[in-house]
Amino acid sequence: GAVVSQHPSRVICKSGTSVKIECRSLDFQATTMFWYRQFPKKSLMLMATSNEGSKATYEQGVEKDKFLINHASLTLSTLTVTSAHPEDSSFYICSAQQRNYGYTFGSGTRLTVV
């Protein structure tokens, strides 16, 4: 079946530094990729939607300059958390959509900013 690889699975970084999270669709081409964030005891919140070769569409309240999304190819999307602060600590999950086949999720990245 469709597999989405997300890494790193865990990352600890210092406040003020940037962290890049990668999401790859291993055996299919993802027409659209989604980035979610999950706070403790909260639902998965959609941050942005990206289509290959075009700018990401961000949800209301998500800072574009802070959460940089690049979708350079049909199999790779990256989320860069710039100038991370402790309040950015969260669980980030990507999802790749294959046309007519639905969504496949990555395994998530636990980001801790100290």
Next chain:
Amino acid sequence: DQQVKQNSPSLSVQEGRISILNCDYTNSMFDYFLWYKKYPAEGPTFLISISSIKDKNEDGRFTVFLNKSAKHLSLHIVPSQPGDSAVYFCAASLISNFGNEKLTFGTGTRLTIIP
């Protein structure tokens, strides 16, 4: 504004019995509903879905029921097995203003199957 709600954060069920997980939504524009299962430190995996034009979809031990008038859906697992212990998310889909399909998730219900 939580458009998709799962009011039970946790549920414990005896092995072999039926597990019923509930989900309510507020947006009548949702046209497709999905259930995902999530183990710790893993991403959600797709379980079963239902279109808004149907009221029931069955796949093996899993059945999803949709009551559009009540804006309510439920997932039935029977018989429940220990491996079913996980967090279950319901999600609702609609086409966003930008033309993309967009999923809205509930807060999840932690199901524990008691051997």
